[in-house]
Amino acid sequence: MQEKEQAPGALFVRGAMSRVTDELAEPVGLTAKAVRQGRRRRLRSRLAVGGAAVCTAALAATGLALLPEPSGGGAGSAPLQVAAAPTASPRVFPTTTVAPTASPDPSQSAPVVPEAERLRIEDFRQRSAAVLQDLLPPEIGAVSLLSDHVSDYLGTSAQGDLLLRFSVRPHSDAGPPSTLCADTPIGQEVQVKGSTCKRVQLTDGITGITWAGLDSDGRTSASVVFRLGGSDVGLSVGPYARTGSTPVSSPLTVDQVVAFAQQPRVMALLEEGDLHPVEEAQTYSPAYEE
């Protein structure tokens, strides 16, 4: 039990404080604002813990890559390091860090992203991973975020690794012209160097172009691209062709990718990415023109 200051001076000051603060109006929405701020604080501290785990994994991977191989082999493979997924709810998808095989060029260092922006992008990526995991067929396996590009995710299916792309970026007129299939009737397939494109109706007002791709090793990929608001959207499932991983053909067809794109939860997330971009507009190099 705490002692109460009963000296006359104390009573008088307490009385004055009470009268002055009685005049204060009730702060509006204090609890709701505190909850919002608290959620941000909680997310930030979780990301800090997750980030530390990712950094540790990246450092370990770098260390491993620098060690001489026992067999005396040449160029080292790029091992994948998967940070342990935090077990606390809500679920957090782990980030898979691809270890660099060469020292980074200092002139190419990534620009410094403000903390709040980094958190926003991380939150968007976590929710993107969640829709990929929840709404794509289970054949894609466990989903994780890939560290090297904001729109890339890794699917670790039983057969091998898959690159899942969930991209919504501001439309750029500087991008490559996509004339193929752009003017064909909906549903008509066009063969292009072993791949097939087709114009499809995604929603009442949105048409897209699907691609059933075939790479030089005979592995297939499935993708759909379309315009949404002021953005270019690209959703794809294909082989994750990276040293050290086992790339496999997409277990999904283009129709399954289209069905995924049509899900309201996916569309809502894409619309958010359109209104609040997490990627920069594509820069186009003519060297890649077909």
Next chain:
Amino acid sequence: MAGGAGERMRGQGELSFEEYAAVHGRRLYRTAYLLCGDTHRAEDLAQTTLAKLFAHWRRASRMEHLDAYTRTVLTRTFLGEQRRRAVARRLGLLASRPESSPGEDTDLRVTLMNALAELPVRARAMVVLRYWEDLSVETVADLLDCSTGTVKSQCSRALARLREQLGESYPYAAA
């Protein structure tokens, strides 16, 4: 907070953050206002305190002395913010602006807040915690990481000053 309503509420079952904040938010805001003397900053302080509580609510809600913990968070948030403001002011990054008050100024409020503003930051915190929150000398000393002697002497000096200033302009209060 002084009444320990948090402790009472928890006896009636699991206490939700919203319930706790609804009951204690206003008191927290009033304490924050006495600490900083500005309604906007007081709201920010109360909000940040509650946000910190929310971020660790599962653990915090099981604390035996949740109200005391909340007071500690508020006080430390206030002192931390004061330190940052002092640095920013020294670097010329913080423009001084008039403190915002709740509507029409009364003589008592002007005199009390001016008198509190003249106290050093820690002395002001001591006065608010000791006389407004009714905390013991030992608790205040513990909270502000100083000796009980410091709390006693600072409070005694501050109290004399407050009485003198308030008494001059507000004779009713001195009665």
